[in-house]
Amino acid sequence: MNNDQLQDQVDSIRQTFGYIREFRGATFVIKIDSSLIQNEDSFPVLLRDIVLLHTAGIQIILVPGAKQRIDQILSHFNISCATVGGRRISTPEAIPFVKMAAFDVSNRLMTLLAENKENAVIGNWVRARSLGVSQGIDYQCTGTIDKIDGPALQNVLEDEVIPIIPNIGWSLSGHPYNISSNELAYEISCAVKSEKLFFLTDAPPISSSTYKLLPDMETDEAGRISSLSTDQIEPFISLNTHKGVYDTNMELLTYASRASKKGVKRVHLIHGCDDGVLLQEIFSNRGAGTMIHRDLHENIRPAQHTDIADILRITAPLIKEGILLHRSYEDIQNALSEYYVYEIDKTLHGCGALRKYSDGSYEIYSVAVDKSYASLGTGKQLLSYLTARAEAQRAPRVFLLTTQTIDWFLNLGFTEAHLADLPAEKAASYNHGRSSRILIKELSAPRQRR
Ligand SMILES: CC(C)(COP(=O)(O)OP(=O)(O)OC[C@H]1O[C@@H](n2cnc3c(N)ncnc32)[C@H](O)[C@@H]1OP(=O)(O)O)[C@@H](O)C(=O)NCCC(=O)NCCS
Known part of the structure; x- marks a missing residue:
């Protein structure tokens, strides 16, 4: 290793220590798409990085997505459900299998955390209600979030346990609803006033090769948009929304914008689970995904x-x-x-x-x-x-x-x-x-x- 490389390494260690000091005691909410969780090769490595963050004193809340697992189980039992705007309409016939898939994915996280000697708990801190009938569409057993029990979640975090929250919520009368895990992660992030909200997604990166850019947007050498301010999100979404076409990134940016406005300091969209992406995104100035931040100089x-x-x-x-x-x-x-x-x-x-x-x-x-x-x-x-x-x-x-x-x-x-x-x-x-x-x-x- 030559002197320059050594100096770069020293600089990056200093940068990392600076971030660790800044984030100790902070809460990160991490939503992970189920397709990433089911990847036998790369996911255990990503999970080990999450454990490292927890060891460094960061409080972690995990929200596993279950879409791919639900698709697999429903297809196995020959049950089909329509989707509207990216949302599955869960029928009464489908809901037991949706529950099964949601807890299956959560259990996989629990098992991997146990293998890494971390205490975790799968819990129900979410009250849900029916989405009802909207614009003539009956959403049946698909629900939305009514309330998050923030104080109860805080207690779990203070005990240094990692809460895992599946995308099922129960109503006051005990009815289970399939809720969106993206919405869930956003609501939890606001309820616990988390420092950061991460969406680890299998959607393509937000880059100039896939999306039209606003004139003031900057990209890195690979065309990736590494940061967006909240005031850029709305015009960026309008520029890239095509009638009747659902785009995961546009949905995530909408939640990111809302979360930022409600006080979540940073929202990060990370695409895929390549080795080290999460750590790179947190501990390097350039990051590995797209960071959404409020304009610090808005006044x-x-x-x-x-x-x-x-x-x-x-x-x-x-x-x-x-x-x-x-x-x-x-x-x-x-x-x-x-x-x-x-x-x-x-x-x-x-x-x-x-x-x-x-x-x-x-x-x-x-x-x-x-x-x-x-x-x-x-x-x-x-x-x-x-x-x-x-x-x-x-x-x-x-x-x-x-x-x-x-x-x-x-x-x-x-x-x-x-x-x-x-x-x-x-x-x-x-x-x-x-x-x-x-x-x-x-x-x-x-x-x-x-
Ligand atoms: C310097 C100045 C711009 C700071 O503005 P401010 O909004 O109060 O600053 P911040 O809130 O960002 O920082 C405040 C801190 O700076 C410290 N500070 C303020 N003036 C200072 C000075 N002259 N020397 C050292 N520290 C000073 C304060 O004690 C305070 O410390 P704390 O956070 O530990 O309480 C303001 O004091 C000022 O207008 N000074 C006179 C004009 C001037 O000197 N301009 C610079 C020449 S171009």
Whole structure:
């Protein structure tokens, strides 16, 4: 192994430890398609990786899909059921076999977990109700989720036991219903406020070879869309939905969007169960599937003319204290396209600006937060947004000049630099009387934490 390879390995171990520390005590809900569970070769390897996550202190909830197993059992007993929009209409004749298949798949998980010396329990924390008759279609014994017993599930997790939840729910009167395991995983994820929700699926990857892309979507070398923000999902689904054609990925993206809006931080769609996919998706910045995330910078937008008065209101006391350089109404107006503001409920909490230089680097300046909203993370979000914008433009670095906020920037990954490190035109206009400290952050190609 040469020095570069060794360094890469060390970097990846550091990255993994960072993630482990971040996720210890967090809950991950993992839905796994039954076709993956039934794969004798690859599934035991995937399950061992799930056990590794549990050993690292992550609480795991497993939701096995049963579609393929139900198909096999129903076909064995010559029972056929219609499907509507990807949903099977389970008849009273079929439901005992549906139950059998659901628990069969859950038992397979239980057996493999026992072989890995993990405690697991198959349980019924789900109350279901009939889907009834909708648009003239009688859904018979196909149900939907009425309620999840979140506190009971939490108790199981606290005992370090892995709950396995089959896709059968009982109504208050004791009727069993076949429920969608995708919906089940989504509802459980919201009920336990999980950090992550995974859909391990046998559907094709979300890539440019299968789907039409939105103009602002980026893909990796293989054409895979490695991340989507919630605001991209709706237009992406509209672009790729064809009347009367059911597509699993579109269904999963709909649940992902809903889960994100209800506070699940990350939803991951992982296609297939190749060796290490789950660990790669969790522990590497690039991942192996498609990650759906909320826009972390949703409160930040480009400044408009009407914001100038508020920008002056926020910066004026800091200029008076000598913390920020004086900038008049006219200065801000002339450079308005460089300014961004942080706004909540039509109130500006902070601002920041970004200027491009001839060597491709960007200066971050005028980062300021209204004192009434200090220490709420606004400054950090503004800084990460401005840095991400520069990074998206493939800037090699961002720099800034500061007199009294050095530690704050050092803490956020900036390092001290010298006049010679500045672009020539900035170095030429450096105010030696002010003696500001120069801080720099080197940037790499755009990446996203998973
Ligand atoms: C620096 C500034 C933007 C931070 O905004 P914020 O929204 O309060 O920041 P965050 O919530 O992201 O971070 C708050 C943390 O930073 C710390 N912090 C704030 N100012 C700091 C400083 N000058 N030096 C070191 N740490 C500082 C706070 O103590 C707080 O620590 P805590 O989380 O342990 O309580 C804000 O204090 C400000 O407007 N400062 C004056 C303007 C300025 O210096 N701009 C930078 C030059 S461009």
